[in-house]
Amino acid sequence: MASQPKILVIGSNRLVRDTFQDLLMAGGEFEVEILDHISDIQSTLMNTISTVIVFVEDPDDLDVLANDNQNFPPTILILSDEQKAQLSNKELDEFGFVCFIRPFSYQEVLIQLQGIVTRYEIKQQVTFKLDEIVIDPSSLTLTNESGEAVRMTQKEFELLYILYKARGKTLSREYLLREVWGYKKDIITNTLDTHIHWLRQKIEADSANPQIIVTVDGGYQITPEFSSQIL
Template sequence: MRIALLEDEHEQAERIAELLHDDDKTCDYLATGQAFLSAVAHKSYDLLILDWQIPDIDGIEVLRNVRATLDWPIPVLFVTQRANEQDIITALDAGADDYLAKPLRPGELLARVRALLRRVHPEVEKEHLEFGPFTIDKGSRVIYCHDEPIELTDKDFDLTLFLFQNQGRLLTREMLLERVWGVSSDINTRTVDTHMSRLRRRLGIKPENGFRIKTIYQRGYRLEAVDTEAMSA
């Protein structure tokens, strides 16, 4: 899981990033609102942690910008010295999912981060996932469509799992290379296009089966659920 942290106090940012790293999470920390928004627009994150009082753009404005521009409800945790009731209400009304007051207690921070991630990705801890006619067996690494097993390479399995776990979310080619292939985005992104084309055919990802992979011009792909009842009406 990758987390973006907005924190202008270097030592505090380092401590939080180290805590998250020890909990098997990657953390990018940014000291200004502009740098943070640029990172969120161009990289893939699973959770955002925001401080309130930042030199250029305060955390509330950053949060409002994120909610207005991102195409999926990324979880947001506010971590700030401002701890009166009205501040908490303001942050939650602006779109924050949770709120922590400084000074931080490391164990509580990690527990709240894990809880937010579970809320968005409840399937992470499950071994068997079901999405319409598709069943994903994470243990045996087999995917079924209408109970029929589909032969896939390891990489195609990983890509399919990532698609379904991020249903409805725009996944850029660079993001997929990083999260599925584990490589930098400076290699040829045609690799992603080739695998997507193959998945459409092999898995039968089409409206009749309740899903489609939509190509987003010059950006990437999004797995979308399709209302099959509306199609047949």
């Protein structure tokens, strides 16, 4: 069984740290590490972390992040307006930081976090099979029975990976829209149906009669017999 993603929460504000820890651990999906300051990080710890959340209070933390960003996994920064002004858009693009300005919504941070963790897991995932289709996460390609390599979009791949990871469990529309696109509850959109249609065209022998990605009770699943073949 794969280990749970580990999230590192950094900040000297105990209320914020404890709230994130409680929310992240409530569903049993994550392990959580807590540190007061970025300077407390040890390199051995960073090798085990999927994502970092930093509630920035110490101005020196921004300097550490800017100078040592290559050693950081995907990072969410929670900043004041003044702190945000210290980072140029160019720096944010180069470093890959995701920023939230205080006051912030815990729920919005967690939605963004889930998307980041999913993309991180995809990059770490080994090649796997669905029936005779070989899926390569590193290149976002699938190879069909004829040996033809077909390119997938990032969102197609994220959707397929989440369905695959569920090991045959049916996932609701709301869950998939939240996990892949960050949509909130009760939104009306055809985005999911469109991406399922595109995926079926790429992996099914007959997309009009799908055998791998099937519709169940208004949600979707990968047929259990196809969901656990790892190369």
